[in-house]
Amino acid sequence: MVSKNPKIVAFCCEESGMPAYEHAVSLGLDLPDGLKVVALPCGGKAETGYLMKALDEGADAVMVFACYEGNCKYVRGNIRAEKRVNYLRERLEKIGLSPEKIVFCPVAPASGQRFAELVQREVDTLLGA
């Protein structure tokens, strides 16, 4: 059962996700209180262990905010993150959990709007489920 205020862990790439979160805050956009933000040097650092640990500790969902394909400062870090997320989604489905618990979200540094929108979409998905 998902509470009204779901706990979401956002792993944010320092190059894109973090500035986007800060942009959203500076614009005063609505973000849920249950959002926990973890900055990482690269989206590709969001390792399987982190994502599973977050779910294990009771997070309702995990989001990985990384750079768009073709814009990673470390060439392919974002692609690795995406592959990892897709793999974990498959696994979740196999054990009967919703794959929507882990999502990969590419963002640009100056797109606070999109950041808030994606988080809201995730909240809606969780509450709708």
Add this chain to the structure above:
Amino acid sequence: MSGQQAVLRIPAGTSELKEVSIQPSVIVAGDHPAGLLMAEHLADLGVAVTLMVPFPTLEEVVAPYRVIASADESVAGLLQEVAERVSQHAGITRVTQADLVDISGWWGDFSVQARIGEDLKTFHTSGIAMAYRGNPVDLPGIPVQEGVLPFTDFLSGINLQTGALAGKAESPKQVVFLLDAGERDEKWASVAAIRVGVFLKRKFGTQVFILCRELKVSVDEMEQDYRAARESGIIVFKYRQTPRVEKGSGGLRVVFEDAAAISSHGPSEITLDALDVVVAQERLGLSEDRAEVLRKLRIPLEDGVAGPNNPQFTGRTPKKGVVVAGDAWFPEYPTDAAMTALSAAQELYKWVGKGTYQVDAYRVAEVDPSKCATCLTCFRICPHDSIRVERYGERNVYITQGAKEGATWEAARVKIETCDGCGLCASECPAKAIQLIYYPDMEVLDFLAKNL
């Protein structure tokens, strides 16, 4: 609410600065004139430059661009005397008939192997610039036949005094420049065709036709030169499908559908006949040997050009201390290529110009050799080619716990000078042998445990 969330930031932390001394030296290698410009600028800034060209003289680097320089003052201003200046520059060591065949090492400590004639010689340097000309790979959509020349062969083969092409006695009467037949989005040939076309027309009375898919004018003063070309009698057509090039009466024949003709009676076909030569824009690419050198440094090659197709790498490569210029970066008109090359030279200067650098030994990844299984995962993943698996003999012996003293051990090792601390290796290491010193896994896991 905005800004109320629990946030774990990357620890700013005290940095552990380590002074490294980097000799201000570079090797500039290649056959593109952009290399000469880079060498000159860097040498003027006090960097010890070794310039390697595959020819007996520096003049041969510039020679194929002489016809463009005759047709365009701004190119002349760039290239006219650069070969002379560089050949007399006291800060540049010139190595002729040399080809760079292998690079190993890291920023500040590269070992470069060059083939000089029959011999192999090793050079040591802090930074490397590769300014390569492209080789014609193919003429897309145009069957190879007599009278059809790749653009670069045309440029290097023309005699500036007589206008005659290599192997011919006099200048051609009618020339067609056939552009854009390939898929790649390049404008160098369009600009060169217009400017060289005007030169041929004025100097030798050659009738010039230019056939293109799009008229590319996004170069300084190009629109004005295009106008000058039309006024001097050069005829420009836009075609839809790649024109047919075939044997005609008294020369070659080119047939195509005119895309610019506005007519409600359907498409209009145009035939140009009795042509002496068809100059076709080829696809340019790096030679296999050169591509191999880049591949070994794990500089990605996309579509025949070097460096990742990624805005984060403007004018540089993921390998610290190595830059690529000339057609190897992207085939460009000489003035554009000069700008790209000099911005790459600036990147290189930042890396080697200062002499001593402060390297942060804290914001990096570290391998625990006792856990390393030498699976090479990190080696394959590292975007900066900063991890090597090394077996150390006498010195720097990695000792595992419990191993006998003096035992040599193979383990991965991070080169801290070039590590950016992105953590990709740490997140993929199956043995969990790698940690970011400044941001260990425990920080993230503790945060999750506390806040959920």
Add this chain to the structure above:
Amino acid sequence: MAGIACAGELTQAGITVTLLEKEPVIGGWAADYCCKATDQCNRCFVCVADKEREGVRLSDAVTLLTNHQVREVEKNGSGYRLRVENKVEGVEKEVRADAVVLATGFKPFDATQKGELGYGRYADVLTGLDLERMLRNQGSARKPSDGQVPNKIAFIQCVGSRDESIGHLYCSKACCAYALRMARVIRSQNPGSEIFFYYMDIQPAGRLFDETLKACEEDPNFHFIRAIPSKIYRYYQKPGLMMRSLEAESGTIEEKFFDLIVLSIGMEPNPENEGLWEKAGLKPGREGFVDPATCKDGIFVAGTVSGPKDIERSIMNAKQAALSVLRYLEGQS
């Protein structure tokens, strides 16, 4: 923005930099541009400009003087003396430097000069710059007249470029790329939308552009039309805007309705360059922008001040300028 990139490069080489900005914030026009990623990066370089700006804003080695307008540049011994005015406080002061980099940028073409295109008269005719700001600040394209999502959108290229009637016989170099990229963003946000792209010639934008162009060409809802529209008008009480053009493909005059029309405006020389910089020996080239060949004795240009450039080339030009500055200073010492 090129000035910022150049300042960033110079500080990394240990040079002390003063950044003079006449606006209250730094960043130039690029600070208004939007990210043009769809499901992948489309290589518009806006994020690179954002990062450069943040880097300089937070740097201790750069003295930022915003709201400061340069009034006079004067050679003074081996260096320069600049008279600058604080526009807020109305006081003047003097800034001394060993070298001066001119990065005063461009002026966006004023689309009301092309009266037949109805900019300023019809709310749903936007310039490329308006759309950039809309996408950056609101996240998606909307019709200004009623806030609805537009479905049929026209882009008109070369508004204020390649046009001798207004004295602009040059290509602005960035418009094809920015318009196609923004059109891709609109297509990906609203899959039901249709784009009509009116152009003369598509100008390549370097090694990172090919993929975007191909994606547009392969998109069935993306129509490339080689034509320059002659008129935009309202048709009785019908919704939308009517546009008339002579199309090369069919050879007929076509009239079509659109929800939103975007004018891809070009760049003009910044009028503030006139007079001020002539004293320092800089002269305009054939296209009206500063001729970089006239830079000498410690004056340099970076970015669009010497001719239209996209962000990528502005940054490269700024790095080139930084190298030239360092080389000049090395020669002086």
